[in-house]
Structures are given as C-alpha cells and as structure tokens.
Amino acid sequence: MMRSAILVAVMSVVTILLRFLPFIVFRKKTPKYIAYLGKVLPPAIIGMLVVFCLKDITPLAHPFGIPELIAAACVVGLQIWKRNALVSILAGTAVYMALVQLVF
Amino acid sequence: MKMQTVKQAFIRSVPVMAGYIVLGVGFGILLRDAGYGALWSAAMSVFIFAGSMQYVGVGLLAGGASVFTVAVTTVMVNARHLFYSISMIEPYKNAGKYKPYMIFALTDETYSLLCDGKTPEGVEPELYRFLVSLFNHSYWIAGCVIGSLLGEVLPFSTAGIEFSMTALFIASFTEQWLTSKDHIPALVGLLGTFISLLAFGREHFLIPAMLLITVALTLLRGREEAAV
Numbered sequence: 001m002m003r004s005a006i007l008v009a010v011m012s013v014v015t016i017l018l019r020f021l022p023f024i025v026f027r028k029k030t031p032k033y034i035a036y037l038g039k040v041l042p043p044a045i046i047g048m049l050v051v052f053c054l055k056d057i058t059p060l061a062h063p064f065g066i067p068e069l070i071a072a073a074c075v076v077g078l079q080i081w082k083r084n085a086l087v088s089i090l091a092g093t094a095v096y097m098a099l100v101q102l103v104f
Numbered sequence: 105m106k107m108q109t110v111k112q113a114f115i116r117s118v119p120v121m122a123g124y125i126v127l128g129v130g131f132g133i134l135l136r137d138a139g140y141g142a143l144w145s146a147a148m149s150v151f152i153f154a155g156s157m158q159y160v161g162v163g164l165l166a167g168g169a170s171v172f173t174v175a176v177t178t179v180m181v182n183a184r185h186l187f188y189s190i191s192m193i194e195p196y197k198n199a200g201k202y203k204p205y206m207i208f209a210l211t212d213e214t215y216s217l218l219c220d221g222k223t224p225e226g227v228e229p230e231l232y233r234f235l236v237s238l239f240n241h242s243y244w245i246a247g248c249v250i251g252s253l254l255g256e257v258l259p260f261s262t263a264g265i266e267f268s269m270t271a272l273f274i275a276s277f278t279e280q281w282l283t284s285k286d287h288i289p290a291l292v293g294l295l296g297t298f299i300s301l302l303a304f305g306r307e308h309f310l311i312p313a314m315l316l317i318t319v320a321l322t323l324l325r326g327r328e329e330a331a332v
Contacts, residue, residue, distance in 0.1 A: 003168075004140070004144070004165050006171065007161075007164060007165055007169065007171065007174050008144070008147060008148055008151070008152070008161070008165070009151075010171055010174045010175050010178065011148075011152050011157060011158075011161050011164075011174060011178050012148075012151040012152045014174075014175050014178035014179060014182070015152055015153075015154050015157060015178060015182050015185070016208060018178075018179065018182050018183065018185045018186055018189075019185045019188075019189055019207050019208060019210050020189070020207055020208075021186060021189065022186055022189035022190045022193060023189055023193060023196075023203075023207055026190075026193055030193055030194070033322075033325075034190060034193070035193075035194070036321075036325055036328070036329065037187075037190055037191070037318070037321065037322075038190050038191040038192075038193055038194055039191070039194075040288075040289040040321050040328060041187055041190065041191045041289070041317075041321070042191050042215075042219040042220065042280070042289075043277070043280045043281075043284065043287075043289040043290040043293060044289045044290065044292050044293030044296070044317050044321060045184070045187055045188070045191075045215075045219075045293060045317075046216055046219070046273055046276050046277045046280060046290070046293065047277060047289075047290050047291070047292070047293025047294040047296075047297065048184075048293045048294075048296070048297040048310075048313055048314070048317065049212060049216065049273045050270070050273045050274055050277050050294065051293075051294060051297035051298050051301060051313075052297065052310065053269060053270035053273055054270065055301060055306045055309075056306065067264075068267075068270070071267060071270075071271070072270070072271075072274050075271045075274045075275050075278070076274060076278050079274075079275050079278040079279060079282075080278065080282065083279070083282070085119055085272075085275040085276070085279060086115070086118055086119050088271065088274075088275040088278075089119040089268060089271040089272050089275050090119070090122075090268075092267065092271040092274070092275075093122070093264070093265060093267050093268040093271050096264045096267035096271075097263065097264035097265060097267070099264070100263055100264040101263050101264060
C-alpha cells in the first residue's frame with residue numbers, strides 16, 4: 001500500500017507540475033509568441049477535444065456514429081438558436097441517451 | 105454581489121456536474137474492482153483531479169508499474185495541460201490568492217468553461233473563476249467516492265450519459281464559433297486532430313495532434329495577427 005501511495009503522489013506531483021509550468025516559466029513577461037499561442041489555442045484545443053470525444057465512433061460498423069451525429073446536431077442547433085450552453089448540453093445528452101437505449 | 109457571483113458560478117458549472125459525477129462513479133467502480141476502496145478514490149480525486157489520468161492510473165496501480173513509468177505516463181497523458189495553462193496566463197493574471205488553486209484545478213472541463221476569458225455581468229471575476237473550479241472539483245470528488253461506495257447498484261440505466269462531456273465541448277466550440285470572426289484556429293484544431301487520428305490511430309493521436317496544431321498555428325501567425 002505504501003508503494004501505491006507513492007505512485008499516487010507521483011501522478012499528483014507530475015500533473016501539478018505540468019499545470020504550473022507555463023505560469024512559472026512565463027511569470028515575469030509573456031513572450032509575444034506565447035501570448036499569441038494563448039490567444040489562438042483555446043478554439044483549436046476545444047476543436048481537438050471535440051474530435052477526442054468522438055474518437056470511438058465506428059463509421060463503418062453499427063451504429064455508424066448515427067446517435068453521435070444526431071445528438072451533436074441537436075447541441076449545435078440549440079446553441080445557435082438559444083445561446084444557452086446548459087440547455088444545449090442537457091437536451092443533447094437526453095437525445096443521445098434515448099437513441100442508444102431505445103433506438104440503436 | 106457575492107451571492108450573485110456564487111449563483112452565476114454554480115449555473116456555469118452545472119453542465120459539468122452530470123458528466124463529472126458519471127465519469128467519477130465509473131472511476132470509483134473501476135478502482136474498487138482493482139482492490140482500492142473509497143479512501144484511495146477520495147485521495148486520487150482530491151490530489152490528482154485529472155479524469156483520464158486517474159483512469160490510466162488504475163491500471164498502473166494494479167499492474168505494479170515503476171515510479172519512472174508512472175511519471176512518464178503522467179507526462180504523456182497530461183501534456184495537454186501545458187496548453188491550457190499557456191492560454192490562461194492572461195485571464196488568470198489578477199487572480200491573486202485564488203491563483204494557485206485555480207491553476208491546480210485547471211481540467212479540460214474547467215478550461216472549456218473559462219477559456220473565453222469572459223465572466224457574466226455583475227460578478228467578481230476572480231471569485232467567479234475560483235468558484236467554477238471549486239464546484240467542478242467537488243462534483244468530481246463526489247462522483248469518485250460515490251462510485252467506490254455504491255458500485256453498480258444504480259436504479260436506472262445511465263447508458264449514454266457520458267455524452268454530456270462531448271456535448272459540453274461541442275457547445276463551447278459552437279459558442280466560440282458564433283462569437284469569433286476568425287474561424288481559422290477552430291478549424292486548425294478540428295482538422296489537425298482529425299488528420300492525426302487517421303494517421304496515428306485512436307491510442308496515440310493526442311500528442312501528434314497537439315504538435316500539428318502548434319506548428320500550423322505558428323505558420324499562420326503572420327496571417328492571424330494581421331487579421332486581428
């Protein structure tokens with residue numbers, strides 16, 4: 001158990017270091033290039049996370065990613081219409097749960 | 105103003121609640137099956153607070169991995185946090201006493217809620233960001249511990265509820281698209297990751313994707329800065 005405690009501590013410390021590193025390295029003054037990355041990365045990384053979440057879709061085998069496609073379209077449509085993230089997320093998740101439990 | 109800040113932060117964090125509790129319960133069950141009970145689940149969710157790393161961590165603990173392997177794996181799985189921190193240097197610069205905790209608690213989901221740098225009207229911005237981070241952390245801890253204690257005894261089928269995380273990112277992506285005139289970074293993120301997924305497969309595409317995105321955005325820098 002001591003060994004497991006050390007491993008948990010290692011995971012914790014390394015994760016903390018990764019999160020703090022940019023703040024420590026660029027504490028005094030943020031180089032222009034890093035400031036530029038800080039500005040353009042958020043939309044790019046959110047795009048990356050969207051693809052990451054959808055990575056287990058099987059386009060060539062049942063259910064062909066159809067539940068994901070329909071639910072994702074609901075989220076996008078509702079977000080454009082209502083501009084309320086909570087509504088889009090809850091409705092999109094409900095649609096997805098209904099599709100995977102009742103239809104596919 | 106304080107109450108308003110608490111209220112707005114809570115409302116902002118609600119979409120993460122369902123996802124974190126579900127993912128946390130899943131983790132708690134997995135960890136319990138590997139022979140580690142609720143105290144371990146609580147310790148990991150409090151001190152690591154990184155969902156995918158904790159899932160990977162169950163395998164590392166059960167498999168008796170070495171300290172070196174654990175350290176390297178953590179760097180690989182969590183390297184994307186460097187990117188989150190780089191983009192939050194500016195929004196977090198006035199966070200003061202809240203800052204260390206906010207940096208510690210900067211998960212994918214907290215990042216997606218706060219990365220636009222905006223806060224609702226009538227709130228204290230620093231307290232608001234701190235509370236969003238804290239609420240999310242508490243949902244995660246609650247989920248992980250509940251998973252350890254309850255196991256699979258759930259009264260209804262939650263199949264598909266994990267889509268709440270996906271929906272959260274899709275909603276953030278759509279909202280950023282609607283509020284920004286410049287869609288190049290968003291497209292670079294989508295396409296770069298997709299190309300990397302095709303090229304490297306679903307197990308190993310995240311780090312190549314981050315490199316590809318960084319290179320592409322670096323090459324586009326002149327054009328992007330001219331556009332702003």
